[in-house]
Amino acid sequence: MFTLNKGALDALHISHLTKSYKDHKVIDDLSFTFNKRGITIIVGVNGSGKTTLFNLINDLVDKDEGTITLSSLSDEDKKKECFYIPSDFYLPEYMTGKEYVDFILSRYPYSNKENVNWLIHLLDFDEAYHKLIETYSYGMKKKIQIIAAIASNTHYIFADEVFNGLDFETVLLLEELFQKLSNKRAFVLITHEMHLIQRFDCDCYMMKEGKLYHVEDDPLKMIEEIKEEKTYQKKRELIDEHVMSL
Numbered sequence: 299m300f301t302l303n304k305g306a307l308d309a310l311h312i313s314h315l316t317k318s319y320k321d322h323k324v325i326d327d328l329s330f331t332f333n334k335r336g337i338t339i340i341v342g343v344n345g346s347g348k349t350t351l352f353n354l355i356n357d358l359v360d361k362d363e364g365t366i367t368l369s370s371l372s373d374e375d376k377k378k379e380c381f382y383i384p385s386d387f388y389l390p391e392y393m394t395g396k397e398y399v400d401f402i403l404s405r406y407p408y409s410n411k412e413n414v415n416w417l418i419h420l421l422d423f424d425e426a427y428h429k430l431i432e433t434y435s436y437g438m439k440k441k442i443q444i445i446a447a448i449a450s451n452t453h454y455i456f457a458d459e460v461f462n463g464l465d466f467e468t469v470l471l472l473e474e475l476f477q478k479l480s481n482k483r484a485f486v487l488i489t490h491e492m493h494l495i496q497r498f499d500c501d502c503y504m505m506k507e508g509k510l511y512h513v514e515d516d517p518l519k520m521i522e523e524i525k526e527e528k529t530y531q532k533k534r535e536l537i538d539e540h541v542m543s544l
């Protein structure tokens with residue numbers, strides 16, 4: 299049943315995707331192709347629709363219009379090739395890390411349990427792995443999801459603010475791991491950290507007015523672009539106007 303050769307997968311393609319909450323159009327006739335390999339970074343102001351886009355791709359919310367296709371896979375089979383690490387997540391606190399990873403991997407037919415051991419070691423998780431998730435810190439909860447995501451061996455990994463709450467060493471190691479794995483697989487990362495785009499060999503897009511726009515992958519240029527925007531300048535004036543009275 300799961301014999302599709304990953305090399306034969308087409309890129310994930312979005313066509314005329316639209317999503318509104320009441321009369322607020324969050325995703326507006328968006329057409330986009332997520333590369334089969336490499337790292338794609340999505341930035342954008344709060345509320346611009348980045349998480350909504352990930353929720354739509356991963357079937358967590360219903361779209362109003364449009365299509366999201368991965369080769370000719372059915373929606374069910376598409377899910378087996380996409381792993382989503384949301385920024386807000388619920389983990390079953392009554393399970394140990396090991397029970398959770400075993401459970402998640404059982405749902406991903408291409409998963410590779412043998413990879414779990416070295417990933418645990420990489421993330422200093424040997425001891426914690428057998429403890430209840432209710433005893434985990436925020437960073438440990440992130441780590442267990444990353445272990446599950448990588449070992450699930452899906453072609454696409456979508457991750458929202460994945461490095462938040464992780465220590466420096468872990469972030470550096472994971473950046474290296476993601477970059478190397480991206481020769482074979484695709485990572486799509488939402489971030490608010492501009493300098494992340496400098497640390498990856500990546501394509502960078504900004505979510506704005508319901509669409510994705512290619513942006514400079516140079517954070518300094520991006521900062522300049524933001525500063526040139528009229529709305530930014532107006533807000534700067536607001537600070538100047540009121541700061542003295544604080």
Ligand SMILES: Nc1ncnc2c1ncn2[C@@H]1O[C@H](COP(=O)(O)OP(=O)(O)OP(=O)(O)O)[C@@H](O)[C@H]1O
Nearest residue numbers: 319322324342343344345346347348349350351505
């Ligand atoms: N369930 C919902 N019901 C109503 N409105 C929603 C819902 N989910 C999101 N929205 C609205 O959709 C817009 C986009 O939200 P979304 O969470 O996708 O933004 P975001 O770019 O991920 O923001 P942030 O950077 O703050 O995480 C916002 O205006 C938000 O209020």
